[in-house]
Amino acid sequence: xxxxxxxxxxxxxxxxxxxxxxxxxxxxxxxxxxxxxxxxxxxxxxxxxxxxxxxxxxxxxxxxxxxxxxxxxxxxxxxxxxxxxxxxxxxxxxxxxxxxxxxxxxxxxx
Amino acid sequence: xxxxxxxxxxxxxxxxxxxxxxxxxxxxxxxxxxxxxxxxxxxxxxxxxxxxxxxxxxxxxxxxxxxxxxxxxxxxxxxxxxxxxxxxxxxxxxxxxxxxxxxxxxxxxxxxxxx
Numbered sequence: 296x297x298x299x300x301x302x303x304x305x306x307x308x309x310x311x312x313x314x315x316x317x318x319x320x321x322x323x324x325x326x327x328x329x330x331x332x333x334x335x336x337x338x339x340x341x342x343x344x345x346x347x348x349x350x351x352x353x354x355x356x357x358x359x360x361x362x363x364x365x366x367x368x369x370x371x372x373x374x375x376x377x378x379x380x381x382x383x384x385x386x387x388x389x390x391x392x393x394x395x396x397x398x399x400x401x402x403x404x405x
Numbered sequence: 406x407x408x409x410x411x412x413x414x415x416x417x418x419x420x421x422x423x424x425x426x427x428x429x430x431x432x433x434x435x436x437x438x439x440x441x442x443x444x445x446x447x448x449x450x451x452x453x454x455x456x457x458x459x460x461x462x463x464x465x466x467x468x469x470x471x472x473x474x475x476x477x478x479x480x481x482x483x484x485x486x487x488x489x490x491x492x493x494x495x496x497x498x499x500x501x502x503x504x505x506x507x508x509x510x511x512x513x514x515x516x517x518x519x520x
Binding site for chain 2: 328330333336337338339340343383385390391392393394395396397398
């Protein structure tokens with residue numbers, strides 16, 4: 296069974312601070328996605344990474360896919376209250392099934 | 406274009422009853438996936454349908470079932486409800502079904518409470 300783990304589970308930081316959240320697995324994924332979910336809404340895609348070692352930047356967010364395609368990280372620079380939400384990583388298994396990690400709940404305090 | 410629409414948004418049932426949830430995907434999307442989200446387990450994959458065929462299934466008991474119609478709309482059914490079925494049920498549609506997966510577009514979910 297392919298599983299994704301995320302850390303930390305909860306994170307509360309002050310506005311302007313930097314943070315990194317992690318997504319790990321013992322399995323290889325063909326691609327990995329990051330989503331953000333806000334209360335009362337469904338998750339919204341932030342990025343998809345496909346190639347081992349790939350780095351993608353989306354404004355203040357930097358995403359990295361591990362060389363072995365088993366892990367990923369999301370780094371946020373100068374966090375803002377609008378970044379508050381549940382960050383979910385999702386991996387595509389060899390059976391074309393997309394599974395999700397448990398999420399990191401981020402709270403950015405003004 | 407219109408997003409993914411799920412109905413009903415909220416519902417309350419009692420143990421032993423059954424429930425049917427509906428999902429209308431984005432126009433042109435032929436893949437529909439269902440997920441169960443709970444605070445303790447996160448998002449758990451239920452099943453995926455593509456062109457009226459179930460392509461993948463998660464590790465849920467047979468009480469959970471689904472189907473997809475020719476217009477890509479999908480329904481999921483849970484029979485003999487248990488307290489542990491209380492959750493947010495999310496539907497997601499996508500255009501591609503080949504790897505790498507395209508973006509999953511989620512609806513706002515149907516929040517089920519079982520008393």
